[in-house]
Amino acid sequence: MSDSLFREIWERRSLIMLFAFNDVKLRYRNSTLGFLWSFLEPLLMLTVLYLVFTNIIKSVVPNYPLYLLLSLIVWYMFQRATTMGQTSLLDRAGIIQKIYFRREVVVVSSCLTAFIMMGFEFGAFAIFVVAFKFVPPLTILLLPLLLIDLFIMSLGVSLFLSAMTVYFRDLKFIWQIILQALFFVSPIIYQLNMFPDKIRTLLQLNPLVSLLDITHGMALYNTLPTLKESMYLGISTCIVFIFGYVIFKLKSKNLIEEL
Amino acid sequence: MEDSNSVIVQNVTKTFRIYHEKRNSIYEYVASILDRQKAVDELSVLRDVSFSVKKGEMLGIIGFNGSGKTTLLKIIGRIYHPDKGSVITNGKVTPFLELGTGFNGELTAKDNIIIYGVILGFTKKEIKEKIESIAKFAEVERFLDTKLKNFSSGMNARLAFATAIQVNPDILLVDEVLSVGDISFQEKSFNTFMDFKKRGKTIIFVSHALDQMRDICDKILWVHDGIIKSYGNPSTVIDEYKQFASTRDKL
Known part of the structure; x- marks a missing residue:
């Protein structure tokens, strides 16, 4: 059963890539700045946040601009993947009502679009690293593992949201509000260790928080997560993914006629 | 013997939900629990439909508009999921439901x-x-x-x-695509289907071109109001259908 799921999705890899790259192109084509926009969007956000928070936090967080940029790149990936993934079934209604392929394909391709955009932004990150004469620690080499984890987590959330949003359209707005809240309870602007232990442990229950925390440590501060932290991240990501997939499976049976 | 069947449709039942007022937001869902008026009607599109198509056969599906023909094709093409019953297909299915999807x-x-x-x-x-x-x-x-x-x-x-x-494909599902284009294109596409047939492909198609279907189909399935009204020899079924249509028109 699950064997055929992966096989069917793998057989459709051409379609996934096509959808994903077309969406990336569409996102940049309409602006004259085009491709550059992918760098400018996080840069603008970075500038604003930096100017606002620099005096409060700068002294506490080493390499604060890089810290901020890295957080934003990871955050944007999650935000874009879930936002695009959420409406992916509705956006591609015209096609999935006519031709059969695994419905998961459209959700996977939306998350992949966000993933590709993240790739460009890491290009911007590299430029910053050079500009700040920052020497990244060796632990940064493990970053791809975290990004794969981020992809699976975003996909799980997207699968859940995409199926539910077909039935409840206002989930689109509700999710935007939840995203805003998530932004502020995640270590994006600040560092987790600025909080007392109790609050910190509570925040860390959120897999996205622990992912961001570990990412910062690996990419900037030469710290590897403890075994407990890594296990927690891995297991909670799996739970998020399986939960999303099960809901998707349950809801997707009669989904086409509800589109 | 089972191997010679390329499509087996067993007791397929499909019901669509028709919304009086569209309730697809959480707010409306909650409101509908409080206000117990029935907002959804069920429209049964197909009821207990069973038939099978042999490999290499050409099956024509006829019936009035809204009788469930396209829904049946979509269920065979795995786009809709039947509420009850099952569809077994042997081989690759390609639906020609609407051409140019994604253009x-x-x-x-x-x-x-x-x-x-x-x-x-x-x-x-x-x-x-x-x-x-x-x-x-x-x-x-x-x-x-x-x-x-x-x-x-x-x-x-x-x-x-x-x-x-x-x-x-091994199995083609065709929904009235023969009716698009000018005469020369229609002829061309017609020949293409005949060519598929010669190569032993199974073809299921929905059409209103009864005389053409009489000539080319091996069997005809007549769907009326979600049930199979008649099934079998093209001439017999088409004559029954024509007679039924003319008596209904008189009413």
């Missing part, structure tokens, strides 16, 4: 062939190798780099059809 006017004909081809299940490389022959069949060789929005609707249909037939 984008802002892109060139070539790009559209690639996109449509990939949607239909080709890899990008496979479809690129076929561009030449698709353009030739569609008679648009000179316009491969033209944006699709500048195509006439006939050219558009030809291009879509030419791309769709590149798929080498």
Whole structure:
């Protein structure tokens, strides 16, 4: 059963890539700045946040601009993947009502679009690293593992949201509000260790928080997560993914006629 | 013997939910729990439909508009999931339900062939190798780099059809596509289907061209109000259907 799921999705890899790259192109084509926009969007956000928070936090967080940029790149990936993934079934209604392929394909391709955009932004990150004469620690080499984890987590959330949003359209707005809240309870602007232990442990229950925390440590501060932290991240990501997939499976049976 | 069946439809039942007022927000859902008025009606589109199609057979489906023909095709094509019953298919199914799914006017004909081809299940490389022959069949060789929005609707249909037939399915589901295009294109597409038939493909198609169906179909299935009214020899079923239609018109 699950064997055929992966096989069917793998057989459709051409379609996934096509959808994903077309969406990336569409996102940049309409602006004259085009491709550059992918760098400018996080840069603008970075500038604003930096100017606002620099005096409060700068002294506490080493390499604060890089810290901020890295957080934003990871955050944007999650935000874009879930936002695009959420409406992916509705956006591609015209096609999935006519031709059969695994419905998961459209959700996977939306998350992949966000993933590709993240790739460009890491290009911007590299430029910053050079500009700040920052020497990244060796632990940064493990970053791809975290990004794969981020992809699976975003996909799980997207699968859940995409199926539910077909039935409840206002989930689109509700999710935007939840995203805003998530932004502020995640270590994006600040560092987790600025909080007392109790609050910190509570925040860390959120897999996205622990992912961001570990990412910062690996990419900037030469710290590897403890075994407990890594296990927690891995297991909670799996739970998020399986939960999303099960809901998707349950809801997707009669989904086409509800589109 | 079982092997010779290429499509087996068993006791398929499908019900659609018809909303009086569209309730697809959480707010409305909660409100509907408090206000117990029934907002959803059930429309039973297919009831306990069973039949099978042998490999290489051409089955025509007839019936009035809204009788469930397209729904039946969509269930065989796995687009809809039946509420009850099952569909077993032996081999690759390609639905020709609406040609040109995913066409984008802002892109060139070539790009559209690639996109449509990939949607239909080709890899990008496979479809690129076929561009030449698709353009030739569609008679648009000179316009491969033209944006699709500048195509006439006939050219558009030809291009879509030419791309769709590149798929080498074992089972074809055709929904009235023979009726698009001018006479020469209709003839061309008709010949293509006959060619598929000669090669032993199973074809299920919905049409209102009764006389044509009498000539080419091996069997006819008449669907009326979600049940099979008659099934079997083309001439017999079509005559029954015509008679039924004329008596109904008189009422």
